[in-house]
Amino acid sequence: MQQTGLSASNLSVFYGEKEAIKNVSLAFSPREVTALIGPSGCGKSTFLRSLNRMNDTIGGVRTKGEIWIDGENINEPGVDVVLLRQKIGMVWQRPNPFHKSIYENIAFGPRYHGVRKKKQLDEIVEECLRKSALWEETKDRLHSSALALSGGQQQRLCIARSIAVKPKVILMDEPASALDPVSTAKVEELIAELKQDYSIVIVTHNMHQAARVSDKTAFFYMGKVVEYDKTDKIFTNPSQKATDDYISGRFG
Ligand SMILES: Nc1ncnc2c1ncn2[C@@H]1O[C@H](COP(=O)(O)OP(=O)(O)OP(=O)(O)O)[C@@H](O)[C@H]1O
Numbered sequence: 001m002q003q004t005g006l007s008a009s010n011l012s013v014f015y016g017e018k019e020a021i022k023n024v025s026l027a028f029s030p031r032e033v034t035a036l037i038g039p040s041g042c043g044k045s046t047f048l049r050s051l052n053r054m055n056d057t058i059g060g061v062r063t064k065g066e067i068w069i070d071g072e073n074i075n076e077p078g079v080d081v082v083l084l085r086q087k088i089g090m091v092w093q094r095p096n097p098f099h100k101s102i103y104e105n106i107a108f109g110p111r112y113h114g115v116r117k118k119k120q121l122d123e124i125v126e127e128c129l130r131k132s133a134l135w136e137e138t139k140d141r142l143h144s145s146a147l148a149l150s151g152g153q154q155q156r157l158c159i160a161r162s163i164a165v166k167p168k169v170i171l172m173d174e175p176a177s178a179l180d181p182v183s184t185a186k187v188e189e190l191i192a193e194l195k196q197d198y199s200i201v202i203v204t205h206n207m208h209q210a211a212r213v214s215d216k217t218a219f220f221y222m223g224k225v226v227e228y229d230k231t232d233k234i235f236t237n238p239s240q241k242a243t244d245d246y247i248s249g250r251f252g
Pocket residue numbers: 015020038039040041042043044045046047058
């Protein structure tokens with residue numbers, strides 16, 4: 001199965017003997033947000049991390065199956081994972097800005113990938129901060145430490161950093177779960193803006209958030225995808241009883 005967007009085909013992921021992801025196939029459309037939901041331990045984060053090979057950084061992980069983007073299977077040997085993670089960026093649960101200035105957090109990626117001219121870097125920094133709704137709050141302190149920002153601002157900075165290298169897909173692992181309600185709302189607004197340009201895959205425990213931000217939802221249970229459909233359908237008329245039980249709070 002070759003696709004131009006991002007897709008997983010018969011993907012299984014093992015931690016030693018334990019099969020955490022069992023033969024999952026899912027395709028993600030450009031300019032759509034897909035939410036991955038399911039009870040704790042069902043494999044959402046493992047699946048998300050496999051989409052840009054972040055599981056490679058965990059010892060003892062073995063992956064079977066294919067992940068396609070732009071007609072390339074990223075699980076083939078010889079794939080440049082730095083370029084891969086430029087194409088498929090990641091935002092983590094806890095904001096993790098570099099211990100550098102706001103400016104440098106964003107300029108780092110483009111500079112690494114060859115942008116040298118200051119004017120061009122300045123433009124990228126401004127554009128990414130504007131897209132992340134952070135420009136007004138930071139334009140007078142670009143060279144101050146990113147660590148002096150609030151948690152919510154740091155998370156938006158991490159999103160700005162991820163788009164600075166012009167990815168096609170942004171993976172988000174519970175990006176708002178460590179934030180207060182106002183910061184959470186800002187991150188959700190940002191997701192709605194960003195999906196005009198990117199495909200976004202988001203893990204969330206928050207059913208309301210999944211319903212608010214996503215176009216499609218995949219319900220994971222015990223390492224498998226039980227149901228994958230339009231979010232409206234999943235939340236109003238799911239076809240599987242397990243999905244219904246989960247979204248109505250009967251387990252998980
Ligand atoms: N580094 C690891 N080593 C061994 N087993 C792991 C590791 N990470 C996750 N697992 C196991 O794999 C399964 C899936 O975990 P994963 O974190 O992907 O689930 P999740 O749905 O994201 O859970 P949560 O919602 O609690 O974050 C679980 O049984 C978990 O214990």
